[in-house]
Structures are given as structure tokens and as C-alpha cells.
Amino acid sequence: MKPSFNRRKFLQTAALSGAGLWTGPKLLASADLPFSHPDLGKSKWDLDTPALCLDLDKLDHNLKAASIPLQGSGVGLRPHVKTHKCPDLARMQIAHGALGVCAAKLSESEVMLENGINDVLMTGVNVTPAKIRKAMELRKKHPGFIQAVDNPQNTRDLQEAAKAAGIVADVVVDIDVIRRSGIPAGQPALELAQLVDKSPNLRFRGILAYDGGVQHVMGHEARKTRCLKTFEPVVDTYHLMHAAGLNMEIFSGGGTGTYDMMHGIPGFTDVQVGSYLFMDCQYLEIGGAKNEERFDDFEAALTVMTTVVNTNHPGRLITDGGSKAFTLNKPTGWVIGEPDFVYNAGSDEYGTITYNDASRSYKVGDPLEVIVPHCDPAVNLYDIIYGIRKDRVERIFPVLARGKSQ
Amino acid sequence: MKPSFNRRKFLQTAALSGAGLWTGPKLLASADLPFSHPDLGKSKWDLDTPALCLDLDKLDHNLKAASIPLQGSGVGLRPHVKTHKCPDLARMQIAHGALGVCAAKLSESEVMLENGINDVLMTGVNVTPAKIRKAMELRKKHPGFIQAVDNPQNTRDLQEAAKAAGIVADVVVDIDVIRRSGIPAGQPALELAQLVDKSPNLRFRGILAYDGGVQHVMGHEARKTRCLKTFEPVVDTYHLMHAAGLNMEIFSGGGTGTYDMMHGIPGFTDVQVGSYLFMDCQYLEIGGAKNEERFDDFEAALTVMTTVVNTNHPGRLITDGGSKAFTLNKPTGWVIGEPDFVYNAGSDEYGTITYNDASRSYKVGDPLEVIVPHCDPAVNLYDIIYGIRKDRVERIFPVLARGKSQ
Numbered sequence: 028m029k030p031s032f033n034r035r036k037f038l039q040t041a042a043l044s045g046a047g048l049w050t051g052p053k054l055l056a057s058a059d060l061p062f063s064h065p066d067l068g069k070s071k072w073d074l075d076t077p078a079l080c081l082d083l084d085k086l087d088h089n090l091k092a093a094s095i096p097l098q099g100s101g102v103g104l105r106p107h108v109k110t111h112k113c114p115d116l117a118r119m120q121i122a123h124g125a126l127g128v129c130a131a132k133l134s135e136s137e138v139m140l141e142n143g144i145n146d147v148l149m150t151g152v153n154v155t156p157a158k159i160r161k162a163m164e165l166r167k168k169h170p171g172f173i174q175a176v177d178n179p180q181n182t183r184d185l186q187e188a189a190k191a192a193g194i195v196a197d198v199v200v201d202i203d204v205i206r207r208s209g210i211p212a213g214q215p216a217l218e219l220a221q222l223v224d225k226s227p228n229l230r231f232r233g234i235l236a237y238d239g240g241v242q243h244v245m246g247h248e249a250r251k252t253r254c255l256k257t258f259e260p261v262v263d264t265y266h267l268m269h270a271a272g273l274n275m276e277i278f279s280g281g282g283t284g285t286y287d288m289m290h291g292i293p294g295f296t297d298v299q300v301g302s303y304l305f306m307d308c309q310y311l312e313i314g315g316a317k318n319e320e321r322f323d324d325f326e327a328a329l330t331v332m333t334t335v336v337n338t339n340h341p342g343r344l345i346t347d348g349g350s351k352a353f354t355l356n357k358p359t360g361w362v363i364g365e366p367d368f369v370y371n372a373g374s375d376e377y378g379t380i381t382y383n384d385a386s387r388s389y390k391v392g393d394p395l396e397v398i399v400p401h402c403d404p405a406v407n408l409y410d411i412i413y414g415i416r417k418d419r420v421e422r423i424f425p426v427l428a429r430g431k432s433q
Numbered sequence: 434m435k436p437s438f439n440r441r442k443f444l445q446t447a448a449l450s451g452a453g454l455w456t457g458p459k460l461l462a463s464a465d466l467p468f469s470h471p472d473l474g475k476s477k478w479d480l481d482t483p484a485l486c487l488d489l490d491k492l493d494h495n496l497k498a499a500s501i502p503l504q505g506s507g508v509g510l511r512p513h514v515k516t517h518k519c520p521d522l523a524r525m526q527i528a529h530g531a532l533g534v535c536a537a538k539l540s541e542s543e544v545m546l547e548n549g550i551n552d553v554l555m556t557g558v559n560v561t562p563a564k565i566r567k568a569m570e571l572r573k574k575h576p577g578f579i580q581a582v583d584n585p586q587n588t589r590d591l592q593e594a595a596k597a598a599g600i601v602a603d604v605v606v607d608i609d610v611i612r613r614s615g616i617p618a619g620q621p622a623l624e625l626a627q628l629v630d631k632s633p634n635l636r637f638r639g640i641l642a643y644d645g646g647v648q649h650v651m652g653h654e655a656r657k658t659r660c661l662k663t664f665e666p667v668v669d670t671y672h673l674m675h676a677a678g679l680n681m682e683i684f685s686g687g688g689t690g691t692y693d694m695m696h697g698i699p700g701f702t703d704v705q706v707g708s709y710l711f712m713d714c715q716y717l718e719i720g721g722a723k724n725e726e727r728f729d730d731f732e733a734a735l736t737v738m739t740t741v742v743n744t745n746h747p748g749r750l751i752t753d754g755g756s757k758a759f760t761l762n763k764p765t766g767w768v769i770g771e772p773d774f775v776y777n778a779g780s781d782e783y784g785t786i787t788y789n790d791a792s793r794s795y796k797v798g799d800p801l802e803v804i805v806p807h808c809d810p811a812v813n814l815y816d817i818i819y820g821i822r823k824d825r826v827e828r829i830f831p832v833l834a835r836g837k838s839q
Binding site: 073131134154158178181208337339340343348349350351354355401404410432433 | 609816
């Protein structure tokens with residue numbers, strides 16, 4: 028596959044791009060305290076590979092950039108920690124004004140709550156007795172924990188468990204947008220919200236709706252049109268609930284692809300951005316408001332360092348980064364500085380690069396820096412993320428919720 | 434996609450199939466000693482999901498079955514731990530007669546060597562100064578550690594590092610079969626072997642060659658034909674080396690798909706089986722010597738338990754097992770007992786099942802048991818594997834080398 032012009036131009040310049048937009052003072056969170064690790068201070072080019080790296084200047088840019096289009100709108104950010112799985116990064120997001128965070132799963136929520144992140148909206152549902160019991164224990168300990176429901180029986184189960192735990196648990200109703208999670212919009216959603224609202228041990232806090240299919244629509248205008256169209260039944264549901272006198276303090280949805288499109292929606296309170304923090308090949312391709320060719324509102328901060336292990340065939344480099352380092356997501360990784368390289372991570376242990384043109388010759392042992400195909404599942408493969416500033420390891424982010432898919 | 438007849442028939446009967454072939458005494462390795470875990474004794478149907486499970490009766494069958502076609506041939510097994518990443522399972526493989534194990538990466542080798550697995554052949558190459566230094570430290574401590582090389586410069590680097598470490602390090606030459614790792618067969622391989630052999634601090638032990646592309650060829654006869662044809666240049670290289678008076682005590686290659694095809698090859702010593710221990714959808718499809726429709730030499734022992742979380746649309750079930758529980762490998766997971774189910778793990782956090790026919794009706798909270806698409810990268814997502822006997826958790830396998838892709 029020939030790389031598109033968009034990708035080509037981007038990869039030629041990515042190595043040079045800085046994150047010069049913001050120069051405000053650095054916020055020090057508790058996790059900025061020294062964390063001992065033998066790789067601190069090391070050049071990223073000397074790291075044992077595959078290694079997952081996060082450029083801290085680009086991270087700083089991304090932390091700030093997501094709020095810009097929302098300023099003055101009253102709409103905030105509730106970043107999704109499923110992307111990074113690091114309490115340290117959640118802490119930085121909150122320090123930059125996030126209303127709290129979202130988490131996909133109960134075990135992931137627990138890691139956040141137990142590591143100092145007080146406000147966690149769990150977007151998935153808990154449906155087994157064990158999970159529901161545990162969720163209520165967590166809520167008892169952490170008043171900022173909010174759970175989602177999407178069916179009446181589950182609501183009754185939550186009510187019973189909250190009662191048994193002696194608490195009033197906070198609940199949002201998840202509205203179905205892409206036939207995945209959620210209750211159908213309109214009357215079924217209204218009735219479910221009313222069921223929550225009248226449950227003595229549940230407190231109805233509002234709604235969430237995730238339009239997953241819209242996030243990667245190519246082109247900002249096309250994406251915005253589809254985003255607002257897709258969201259119409261959800262907005263109608265919001266109005267229904269509002270008219271019924273329900274508490275609508277949370278109306279959460281969207282993501283990185285639609286972060287600058289939803290703040291005009293009546294009652295909408297916050298965007299569940301996730302990938303904006305890191306970026307990846309999937310998002311870089313979709314185009315943004317300022318640049319239809321590349322979505323450059325955010326910087327590509329997350330990369331994998333990999334090493335060339337075999338050069339025995341012309342036009343072909345073998346690396347030590349396969350699917351266990353990148354996942355099988357498409358488009359596959361982009362090698363920074365090498366727009367003609369096509370990276371195939373189809374083998375578990377090896378990457379295979381094919382190319383016609385290279386900026387230089389490569390030999391066995393040379394490191395390469397590669398933007399990941401899809402950040403969320405790639406991060407889930409690593410125990411730590413190296414925080415890099417000016418090519419040096421400045422800090423370590425333990426991926427404490429890695430593997431927490433339960 | 435309509436499931437094939439092969440898959441259909443298999444999934445209808447898989448729930449019923451036992452592993453009755455073998456009834457020998459159970460081997461107790463050190464890791465069989467009590468390992469405290471709150472889920473011990475629990476039914477697999479009550480596990481918090483997604484959960485990775487290994488049926489111990491089927492495991493016992495697989496541990497024994499791989500040796501059957503090799504009996505009397507003088508060819509042994511050198512199982513690849515990249516598949517399971519568990520020292521406990523490596524120990525069981527050795528207790529069942531394996532010559533030692535293979536490991537893909539240095540960090541993986543280290544976990545094995547430091548956890549009581551004495552004989553580790555690392556099939557990948559170490560090419561950076563840091564990795565080479567560490568490899569020699571490991572070799573100094575563990576005489577059973579054997580490393581691969583596939584180029585002359587790397588051989589000189591290994592020689593220098595071995596000399597600096599004050600050891601003679603054991604080395605095999607990796608022969609290129611699929612243009613991935615390895616040195617081209619024939620004269621280049623011979624010269625590399627001779628370079629190793631004459632390096633004072635290296636000990637040439639033989640060759641390895643992995644024919645990755647052959648493993649999943651459909652149909653036993655077609656696969657065998659291609660396997661032997663593909664291996665011809667490697668066999669010629671073996672003869673060249675043998676005639677040159679080199680030590681050929683190791684001639685290692687093959688995998689689960691060709692485990693019963695290579696013991697007639699002159700000088701061949703051991704098969705690098707990996708997936709045979711677990712099986713997965715990719716291997717079940719290829720057909721075996723006894724059953725051209727299904728490769729049933731080994732039992733499908735590895736499954737993921739997942740839970741239905743949404744049933745709001747007819748012909749559609751949403752589960753809590755997405756790509757972070759299964760990977761994106763194809764064919765996607767097979768739901769045991771439900772041949773008409775098509776499982777899509779394309780979402781990170783959710784699985785989507787579409788179907789026309791179901792054996793029963795499903796409700797939110799119901800558990801499902803799913804055979805994984807591709808075992809190696811799926812195991813790499815989990816911290817533990819539940820060892821299940823008669824549906825109960827009998828033991829826990831910590832996946833100590835999970836994420837060890839360095």
C-alpha cells in the first residue's frame with residue numbers, strides 16, 4: 028500500500044515538529060515526585076526495545092489543546108482513562124481542568140479510585156452479582172464513582188445492591204447510538220431514567236451516549252454533519268427527560284474525533300476524549316478543522332521505539348516490534364522520518380518494513396521510532412510508558428490498569 | 434461470514450469432548466504447590482470476566498499427544514514459551530520429555546531462566562550492545578542458555594561480549610526461510626557457522642529454521658508437501674555444514690502445524706511446537722492427519738470466559754470481551770456450543786455477536802466460553818491463566834513473561 032500524501036508529508040516533518048503553542052508553568056502532580064527507575068535520564072534512542080514512549084512536550088500541548096474550542100461554552104472534558112490506564116496521566120488531566128474521568132470497566136475504575144482519582148464515571152455496565160456488589164463497595168468508599176445502566180433489570184439489581192450496601196449510588200443512563208451498549212433513545216430511555224430516579228437507593232445524574240462510529244469519519248465537515256445527525260435521537264431524549272423534570276446534570280458523549288463539534292448541543296456537559304492525549308495513526312488520518320489533510324489539533328505524542336534486527340533483503344527491514352508491541356490495528360504504524368516505509372506488525376514478535384525510498388541506509392541494531400496504529404490497545408500491552416523530554420527519559424508512567432479489562 | 438461446516442460441527446460437539454486418551458499419573462511440578470488465590474475452587478462460570486481459562490484435562494492430553502508421532506524417531510520437542518509465557522507450563526513441558534524450551538526474546542528468556550527453566554534456546558537475535566551484554570550475563574549464570582545469530586557482525590559482537598564476560602557462549606545459526614529472521618541458506622549460512630565455530634568464545638551448537646508461512650497451510654497433505662519443499666534449502670545447508678565437520682547437535686524448526694511432518698528430515702533434532710498446548714481458531718481450521726476437516730490432534734484447551742452485557746437488539750449479543758480480551762486476529766473467537774455465532778472483537782472493550790440461530794435464549798449477565806483466535810498474543814493480554822478441571826479453578830498460572838517483548 029502506497030502511503031497517502033497526507034501521511035507522507037506528515038512523516039517527513041513529524042520529527043521536526045515541536046509543541047511550542049503553550050508556554051505556561053508546568054503543573055507538578057504528586058506522581059511527579061521521584062520514581063526510581065534505571066532508565067531515567069537515558070536517551071530514548073538507547074532504550075531496550077520495544078519501548079512505549081510519550082513525548083512530554085507534546086503531552087503538555089495535548090493536555091491544553093483539547094479545551095480551546097470549548098472555552099466559554101460551559102462544556103468540559105471528562106477524559107477516558109481506557110486510553111492511557113495511568114492514574115498519573117488522569118491526575119494531569121484533572122489538573123488541566125477535566126471534570127473527572129471516564130473508565131470503561133470496573134477493574135479499571137478501581138485502579139483509578141484507589142490511586143487518588145476521585146471522580147470516575149464508569150461508561151460500561153456491571154451486570155453480574157459479583158461485579159455489582161464490588162461496584163457498590165467502591166461507591167461506598169468513593170462518593171465520586173458514578174455507574175451506568177442500560178436496562179431495567181440491571182437497574183433493579185443495582186437498587187437492591189445499593190440498599191444492601193446502605194448507600195445511595197450515583198447512576199447515569201447510557202443511550203444506545205451504535206447498537207453496542209445503551210438503551211434505545213426516546214421512550215425506553217426515559218422510562219429507564221424514571222425507574223432509576225424513583226429507586227430509593229439510586230440517584231439519577233443524567234445520560235451518556237457514545238457515537239463510536241462517528242469518531243473516525245474522514246474530513247471535519249463530513250464528521251460534524253454525521254456527528255450532529257447521529258446525536259439527534261439522543262438530544263431528543265435529553266429534552267424528553269428534561270421536560271419530565273429529571274436531573275440532567277450530566278450529558279456526556281463524544282470523543283477525540285468530535286471534541287470540537289458538540290458544545291452547541293443543548294444541555295451537553297462534557298466530551299469523553301481519550302486519544303487526544305497520545306494520538307495515533309487512526310486519528311491522524313481523519314483531518315481536523317484547521318487542516319483537512321491531517322488532524323493536527325493534537326500532536327502525535329505516543330511512539331514505540333523498535334530496533335532493526337535483520338537487513339538481509341533489499342527494500343526490507345525486520346524489527347523487534349510485532350503485534351505484541353503494536354497490536355494488529357490498521358493503519359499500521361508509521362515510522363517517523365520515513366514516509367515511504369510500510370510497517371507490517373502481522374507477526375507476533377517481528378515487524379516487517381518494506382520500502383522503495385529511505386532517508387538513509389539502515390543497519391542491524393538501528394533504532395526506529397514508530398507512531399502506533401491505535402493507542403488504547405497498544406498501551407494495554409506495556410507495563411510502563413517512558414515520559415520523554417528532549418529525547419531523554421524524564422519520568423516513568425506505570426500503566427497500573429494495564430490488563431484491567433474486567 | 435457464515436461459519437464453515439467444519440467449525441459448525443466442531444462447536445456443536447466441543448462442549449462435550451473430553452480428553453480421555455491418557456490416564457497416566459499426574460506429574461507434580463514445584464508450581465503445583467499451593468498458590469493462594471481467592472478464585473481457587475470457583476466454577477469457571479462464576480469467574481469475573483474476561484477471564485483466560487485453560488482446561489487441565491485437555492492440557493494433559495496436549496502435553497502428551499505432541500510426542501506420539503515422534504516416538505522412536507529420535508526427534509524431540511523444544512516447545513516455544515512465547516505461546517504461554519508461564520514458567521509453570523514450561524516446567525510441565527519439560528516433565529513430559531521436552532529437550533528444553535525456545536523463547537522469542539531476551540526478557541522472556543530471562544523470566545524462564547530465573548524461574549527454574551534451565552534449558553532455553555532463544556530463537557531471536559540480540560543486536561544492541563545492552564542486550565548482548567545482558568545475554569552474556571544470563572549465559573554466565575545459566576549454562577543452558579543458547580543464543581541465535583544471523584549475521585557476521587553480530588557474531589563478532591557476541592564473540593567480543595562473551596570474551597569480556599569470560600565465558601564461552603553457546604550459539605546456533607538461524608537459517609532464513611520466510612525472509613524474516615535468519616541468514617540465507619547455503620554458502621552464507623555455512624560461512625556464518627564457520628565464523629561462529631572459529632570464534633574462541635562462542636560454541637557452535639547447530640541450526641534453527643522457522644517456516645512460519647507453512648504452519649497454517651490448509652490440509653495435512655498440502656501442508657506436508659509445502660513443509661518439506663520449503664525446508665529443502667535448510668536441509669541442503671545442514672548437509673553442507675555436516676560435511677564441513679561442524680557440530681550439528683541441534684537442528685531445530687517447525688511448529689504445531691508441522692509437528693508430525695519433519696522427523697524424517699536427515700539430522701533434524703527437535704520441533705518448536707508452541708500452540709499445541711492450547712490450540713486456537715487459527716490452528717483448528719487447518720486439518721490434521723486423522724481429520725482433514727479439523728486439526729484435532731490437540732484439544733482446544735484455552736478459552737476466554739466473557740459475559741453478555743447487552744441484548745437490546747435481536748440477533749445480536751454484546752459481551753465484555755473486545756480486542757483487549759481477544760486481540761484482532763482472524764478468524765475471530767468461536768463461542769462453544771453456538772456454531773452460528775459470529776464473534777467480532779473489533780471494539781477495544783466490547784465483543785459483538787451476530788447470529789441467526791442460538792441453542793438457547795440469552796440474557797444480560799450470562800457467561801459465554803470462547804476459543805481464542807490466536808493463542809500467543811491473547812495470552813500476552815492476561816496476568817494469570819485459570820487452570821480449570823471439571824469446570825472448577827484448580828490452579829493459577831501466573832503469566833510471568835507477559836509483556837516481555839524486549
